[in-house]
Amino acid sequence: MGKMMNRPSNPPRRDISNAPAARKSAYGALDETYLPGLAAGLWVTARHFFANMALHLLGLVHPAARRRAAVTIQYPEQQRRLFPRLRTLHRLTRREDGSPRCVACMMCETICPALCIYIVATEHPDPNIEKQPESFIIDLGRCVFCGFCVEACPEDAIRMDTGIVEFSVRSREEMVYNLRELLSHEQVDRNVTVPLHRPEMRV
Amino acid sequence: MLVSLAIVLVKVVVVIGFLLTFAALLTWVERKQSAVMQDRVGANRADIFGIRMIGLFHPIADGIKMLTKEDFVPAEADRPLFILAPVIALFCALAAFATIPFGDYVRLGSMKIDLQVAKVNIGLLYVIVMLSMGIYGVVLAGWASRSNYSFLGGIRAAALLLSYELPLSASLIGVVMLYPSLELGEIARGQGGLLFGFLPAWGIFVQPLGFILFIAAGVAATKRIPFDLPEGESEIIGYFVEYSGIKFGMFMLTDLVETVVIAGLAASLFLGGWQFPYLSDVGFQFPGGGFVAVGHPAVVILQVLSFAVKVAVLCWFLMLVRWTLPRFRYDQAMKLGWLFLFPLSLLNIVATAAVVTWAR
Numbered sequence: 001m002g003k004m005m006n007r008p009s010n011p012p013r014r015d016i017s018n019a020p021a022a023r024k025s026a027y028g029a030l031d032e033t034y035l036p037g038l039a040a041g042l043w044v045t046a047r048h049f050f051a052n053m054a055l056h057l058l059g060l061v062h063p064a065a066r067r068r069a070a071v072t073i074q075y076p077e078q079q080r081r082l083f084p085r086l087r088t089l090h091r092l093t094r095r096e097d098g099s100p101r102c103v104a105c106m107m108c109e110t111i112c113p114a115l116c117i118y119i120v121a122t123e124h125p126d127p128n129i130e131k132q133p134e135s136f137i138i139d140l141g142r143c144v145f146c147g148f149c150v151e152a153c154p155e156d157a158i159r160m161d162t163g164i165v166e167f168s169v170r171s172r173e174e175m176v177y178n179l180r181e182l183l184s185h186e187q188v189d190r191n192v193t194v195p196l197h198r199p200e201m202r203v
Numbered sequence: 204m205l206v207s208l209a210i211v212l213v214k215v216v217v218v219i220g221f222l223l224t225f226a227a228l229l230t231w232v233e234r235k236q237s238a239v240m241q242d243r244v245g246a247n248r249a250d251i252f253g254i255r256m257i258g259l260f261h262p263i264a265d266g267i268k269m270l271t272k273e274d275f276v277p278a279e280a281d282r283p284l285f286i287l288a289p290v291i292a293l294f295c296a297l298a299a300f301a302t303i304p305f306g307d308y309v310r311l312g313s314m315k316i317d318l319q320v321a322k323v324n325i326g327l328l329y330v331i332v333m334l335s336m337g338i339y340g341v342v343l344a345g346w347a348s349r350s351n352y353s354f355l356g357g358i359r360a361a362a363l364l365l366s367y368e369l370p371l372s373a374s375l376i377g378v379v380m381l382y383p384s385l386e387l388g389e390i391a392r393g394q395g396g397l398l399f400g401f402l403p404a405w406g407i408f409v410q411p412l413g414f415i416l417f418i419a420a421g422v423a424a425t426k427r428i429p430f431d432l433p434e435g436e437s438e439i440i441g442y443f444v445e446y447s448g449i450k451f452g453m454f455m456l457t458d459l460v461e462t463v464v465i466a467g468l469a470a471s472l473f474l475g476g477w478q479f480p481y482l483s484d485v486g487f488q489f490p491g492g493g494f495v496a497v498g499h500p501a502v503v504i505l506q507v508l509s510f511a512v513k514v515a516v517l518c519w520f521l522m523l524v525r526w527t528l529p530r531f532r533y534d535q536a537m538k539l540g541w542l543f544l545f546p547l548s549l550l551n552i553v554a555t556a557a558v559v560t561w562a563r
Contacts, residue, residue: 042524070244
């Protein structure tokens with residue numbers, strides 16, 4: 001304490017801890033050589049290599065070991081089960097008589113942030129129902145799969161529960177789905193457990 | 204005369220075939236090994252008539268792809284140099300293997316054929332020089348493309364390889380002092396003895412520091428991760444940014460051939476080259492006193508196999524390094540080379556010299 005009191009009063013020092021000359025390593029001299037870090041890293045990957053390699057070799061006689069050797073899902077042959085609430089390709093629901101449930105209220109078209117829904121409304125023959133869509137187009141090239149259209153719909157007329165996730169096509173025109181196509185999509189059957197197709201995994 | 208020329212030609216064909224096959228296999232090893240290290244399966248989709256062969260057809264698919272892609276030369280590029288650069292790079296990498304012995308000798312009738320393309324009494328210097336010459340290809344590629352990114356990559360390559368040449372060469376001087384020769388076959392032969400009566404007198408056991416330094420500098424010489432500053436694929440792409448098709452393929456192949464050369468050099472200098480533990484010219488001489496006679500052809504096969512296995516193991520290790528470590532920052536790489544590897548290799552020289560002098 002006394003020592004500090006006797007110290008001559010210096011002007012406040014500039015913080016030069018970040019200046020290049022003053023930068024001091026947070027590591028010891030050994031760590032500065034990178035060697036311990038290198039060895040630790042190599043140990044982790046080598047351990048994984050040998051453990052997985054042993055499982056792969058074991059898999060030659062015992063398929064279960066092979067499955068544990070890699071977390072890979074061999075996609076087209078093996079598929080993951082879709083989460084029930086996953087938003088997949090759209091569909092338009094139908095009434096009892098098969099006509100679209102949609103009343104062309106434009107709610108979905110209005111809320112769509114990607115502006116990918118185009119509806120042309122027309123008179124419905126039934127006087128109790130105000131309107132029906134003459135055309136209902138979803139441009140999947142623009143769709144962001146936010147699901148707002150499903151949320152906005154007052155008639156439960158549009159849903160994203162088809163379970164269809166593979167719909168890549170080769171042209172922009174094919175990405176445009178019309179009323180007939182949207183009505184033809186079916187709800188994925190949740191009662192049937194999707195078989196996890198697992199052929200012999202090839203390494 | 205004509206016979207010896209034919210023998211040399213056969214050896215050239217064999218060695219270049221071995222190098223290119225090994226390098227092509229390394230692309231497969233690279234994919235598969237990284238996959239196994241990362242709990243994945245790895246490339247396995249290339250098939251011929253439905254046969255997949257655990258992805259072994261991928262190198263072939265790569266080759267076909269590289270050969271059939273558009274071979275583009277930028278309008279502003281220096282055309283002759285642009286075309287010459289990958290040729291120089293690949294030539295130097297392939298030629299560097301010429302003095303590395305892959306076996307002792309074969310007796311054919313009265314002829315004694317050394318199992319190395321060129322028995323040069325400065326073989327070690329030749330390999331180092333050829334590895335350094337490879338810089339020309341890289342720098343020329345960077346310069347001839349007339350692209351700022353490739354130019355930056357070329358400059359980085361020059362700086363990196365110059366900085367790591369010193370520790371690379373200096374780390375070998377200890378070995379040269381202990382097995383007093385610059386001829387790689389002679390050095391390999393010198394490692395045939397035993398230490399303490401049971402340990403093979405390989406360079407790694409008498410020069411452990413030299414081995415570590417050499418591997419570190421050798422990884423830098425191959426320009427691969429963690430020393431891929433010339434490439435820096437996440438930001439500057441590097442000296443081959445303007446290259447496409449087979450010319451790009453040649454640069455990729457160069458890196459892999461250099462990996463094999465570094466592995467071959469390390470095997471010759473530090474792992475006894477073609478020496479099989481306890482195997483002499485006539486048979487196994489075990490330290491306990493047992494002796495198993497082995498015929499000459501079997502000895503040759505065992506020696507070549509031994510060399511191939513050592514190279515393969517070293518390649519595996521280099522791949523492990525490449526798929527484990529992130530890239531050094533430019534200043535870190537320079538610091539590591541000049542302030543750590545180079546002084547340590549000097550220390551290694553002085554210590555080895557002191558021991559050699561004292562022992563004499």
